[in-house]
Amino acid sequence: MKPFQYTRLSTEDLSLGTTLRDSTILAGGTNLVDLMKYGVEEPDSLADIGKLPYAQIEESDKGLLLGALVTNADTAYHAAVKSTYPVLNKAILAAASSQLRNRATNGGNLLQRTRCYYFYDTTMPCNKREPGTGCAAIKGFNRIHAILGTSASCIATHPSDMCVALAALEAKVHVLRKGETIVIPFDQLHRLPGDQPEKDHNLEPGDLITHIQLPAEGFSEHFEYLKIRDRESYAFALVSVAACLKVSQGKIADIRVALGGVAHKPWKLKEVEKDFFGKEASTENFQSLAEQLIQGAQGFGTNDFKISLVKGAIVRALNNALNPS
Ligand SMILES: Cc1cc2nc3c(=O)[nH]c(=O)nc-3n(C[C@H](O)[C@H](O)[C@H](O)COP(=O)(O)OP(=O)(O)OC[C@H]3O[C@@H](n4cnc5c(N)ncnc54)[C@H](O)[C@@H]3O)c2cc1C
Ligand code: SF4
Structure with missing residues (x-):
């Protein structure tokens, strides 16, 4: 591993305007440290944010504010998350292992990097790791890769489970940028690869995620997080679906469907969802929504399935949400 400088940031550092621009942020380290060991990321300087005051969950009439440094485990088991946002509880608990969830933070989960095998293998061409070298996955083994929103430069997926639930809930992300807090709607945090696959998200260097804001509506009555993977535990999603419904007299009053494992970001199309407001909550309509949501999907060989x-x-998740067991 390449030598690096290490600084543990304090609240005063932030109020003094210490810039994070030239450092890589270290939170739980469960992804970043692996990437450093493999030589995929070689930062000169790490800024450890572990002592900053973002390790609380606060309740308000606008919803729940999750600190970026709260662990995934403490988030999943928080009473308000369990009761009001069960889709988030279920998504987090479907991820990784209990040891990892005890260490991994919410901010780090949002910005964890793809699990594309070629990204981790520094002997292989990869436009995300080394722009301009090509993409080994497009004609390679691409079982875990994307089928939606891909580009000729990259077909990687975003690996997070938590993010799929946050996309369905239409959360917001609070970011400290040059001393000011800005609020980013969840669907604008991550990006599609286009011709700049090295960029996973729309944050700027030096940006610090401080909180995730959940809206008041948590879809606690009708929800599902369905994760399909090669092993029943301790495996990333091949595909996953966060489904949230509101139903009134058999009709769809609100519907949210976000997909994981299929694109460079959680895949959700508001315009498709809106078309189904007022329609009957039926398997037929769920099938039609599924068709529209994945229109244009393209496989690359080993991921055609x-x-x-x-x-x-999608249909199974929506039916499970409609008829909770
Ligand atoms: C074996 C294994 C299995 C896993 N399985 C799953 C799974 O099934 N599902 C799943 O969703 N995840 C899974 N994970 C991923 C795990 O959830 C992430 O590694 C974890 O959430 C990252 O959080 P962290 O705090 O450790 O982040 P770090 O590793 O510290 O950081 C990750 C990235 O986020 C940046 N960052 C961290 N915090 C902030 C912040 N506040 N502001 C700005 N930037 C920040 C860092 O600079 C870095 O680029 C798995 C991980 C491992 C090792
Ligand atoms: S899919 Fe993306 S991350 Fe994977 S090899 Fe291609 S460019 Fe790299």
Whole structure:
């Protein structure tokens, strides 16, 4: 591993305007340290944010504010998350292992990097790791790769489970940028690869995620997080679906569907969801929504199976949400 400088930031550092621009932020380290060991990331300087005051969950009439430094485990087991946002509880608990969830933070989960095998293998071409070298996955083994929103430069997926639930809930992300807090709607945090796959998200160097804001509506009555993977535990999603419904007299009053494992960001199309408001909450309509949501999906060989898999998973997740067991 390349030698690096290490600084533990204090609240005074932030109020004095210490810039994070030239450092890489270290939170739980469960992804970043692996990447450093593999030589995928070689930062000169690490800024450890572990002692900053973002390790609380605060309740308000606008919803719940999750500190960026709260661990994934403490978030999942928080009473208000369990009762009001069960889709988030279920998504977090479907991820990684209990040891990892005890260490991994919310901010780090949002910005964890893809699990594309070629990204981790520094002997292989990868436009995300080394722009301009090509993409080994497009004609390689791409079982875990994307089928939606891909580009000729990159077909990687975003690996997070938590983010799929946050996309469905339409959370917001609070970011400290040059001493000011800005608020970013969740669907604008991550980006599609386009011709700049090295950029996973729309944050700027030096930006610090401080909180995740959950809206008041948590869909506690009708929800599902369905994760399909090669092993029943301790495996990333091949495809996943966060489904949230509000139903009134058998009709859809609100519907949210976000997909994981299929794109460079959680995949959600508000315009498609809106088309189903007022329609009957039925398997037929769920099938039609699934078709529209994945329109244009394209496989790359070993991941072709994901197209029919995700279609079935959407319908199953919505039916499970409609008829909770
Ligand atoms: C074996 C294994 C299995 C896993 N399985 C799953 C799984 O099934 N599902 C799943 O969702 N995840 C899974 N994970 C990923 C795990 O959830 C992430 O590694 C973890 O959430 C990252 O959080 P962290 O605090 O450790 O982040 P770090 O590793 O410290 O940081 C990750 C990235 O986020 C940046 N960062 C961290 N905090 C902030 C902040 N506040 N502001 C700005 N930038 C920040 C860092 O600079 C870095 O780029 C797995 C990980 C491992 C090792
Ligand atoms: S899919 Fe993206 S991350 Fe994977 S090899 Fe291609 S460019 Fe790299």
